[in-house]
Amino acid sequence: MANLSKERQEALLKILHYIQDGGDFATAKKMFQEAFDKVDVSEITAAERELIAQGLDPRKIQYLCNVHADVFRGNIKENKENPDFSMPGHPVNTIKQENVVIKSLVNDFLLPNLKKWEDNKSDETLDKIKQALSDLATIDKHYARKETSLFPLMTKYGITAPPQVMWGVDDKIRRLIKQANEIANTDPIDAEKLDKAIKETSHEVLEMIFKEEDIMIPMIDEVASPEDWENVKQEEKQIGYTLINPPMNWKPKAEPKAAGPISVDNLSSLFINFKEGSLNLKQLSAILDMLPFALTFVDANDKVAYFGGGANIFPHSKNAIGNSVFSCHTPASKPIIEKIFKEFHEGKKNEISYWFTPKKMGRKLYLRYYAVHDDNDQYLGCLEVAQDITDIEKLTGQKKTE
Secondary structure, eight states: OOOOOHHHHHHHHHHHHHHHTTOOHHHHHHHHHHHOSOBOHHHHHHHHHHHHHTTOOHHHHHHHHHHHHHHHTTOBOOOOOOGGGGSTTOHHHHHHHHHHHHHHIIIIIIHHHHHHHHHHOOHHHHHHHHHHHHHHTTHHHHHHHIIIIIHHHHHHTTOOHHHHHHHHHHHHHHHHHHHHHHHHTSSSOOHHHHHHHHHHHHHHHHHHHHHIIIIIHHHHHTTOOHHHHHHHHHHGGGTOOSSSOOOOOOOOOOOOOOOOSOOGGGGTTOEEEOSSOEEEHHHHHHHHHHSSSEEEEEETTSBEEEEEOSOOOSOOOGGGTTSBGGGGSOTTTHHHHHHHHHHHHTTSOSEEEEEEOOTTTOSOEEEEEEEEEOTTOOEEEEEEEEEEOHHHHTOOSOOOOO
16 A cells, blocks of 8 residues: 555545535646646555544535546556456456446447437337446446455455445435336426436446546555455355356466465365364364355454355455455445344343344345354354245245155
8 A cells, every 4th residue: 555645645635525525526636736746545545544534424425426436537647557467367357348338338329329319219228228228237246246356355454434434325326226217117207307317327337437447456465465366266156247148258367376264175084073082183074065055253353264165145245354344344234243243242142133134135134143152152243144034934834755
């Protein structure tokens, strides 16, 4: 990360405070030009992190995000791009491929057809708009991969403010696309509302491309290791891709690995005695990996320690191991998670359950959170057990033989 001078940080904070307090864009841009020639990405994000430390709600920063981007656009120091990013199959190459298609969908198809429809109101042109909005809705996969793998990677290296802000903006874009789709499929169509919805959606989508490629990726490149990128690559298949075919396989160049935790295979003969019986580590690992649940264990310090189980319910990232559990959830769900852990730490509850059917999945989920204690009632952490109970609910009668 850049070594930030106090003077530069104070100058950036002054500009951001001016924007936060409702200052106009032209003055903010002038303030920047008077104080700086070029600014490093890490200086911008450090300034935003300082705003959060001073008490500004990250959700408020997300509404300032486009103004920040506009003020700094064209004045961000260009860093030489990592040559690995040009390799087909590299996660960054995939993100940029998707962005090329998304940008073309907006600029070369959606907006031109909106203008054409406003002139002729033809059903054929309206159908093209509806198709474009339907295609644009698949941007959810692009954002979900970012939120699942890249945000934990940033948090792992202490880059905490940008993910908080960007996640909120991603959710805003999802809502805008949904609203535009609803307006386009309402009869009769309110032309003024459709124009406003599509133009606002298009603007936010294009701004996010700039933020991803000019701000987020250079920041991650400063800290990420080849192993980090390999984790990101392996996790892509959990979610899928937006408007492109699955990319080529990619692996980083092999590097000598530092000594790490001893693998289960090397300790297969080591047995663990339980209250009733014993298992060797290989047996225990195999059992945990086949259980029909998605398991997550969060330690006593609220850090993610383990993912396991044989059910593929929620996408997750190895890069989240060691991160705060609160950084792994959307801004909307974070208050619920905070309440669960507060009650577990205070000993008010030992088990909390939820059941619901996410629209995207169309399957009923049963989520259970257990406070884990040792024999002395010392809190060790929280075990989350997620289960798909759709087929279980359909069971009727009895089955006693095969």
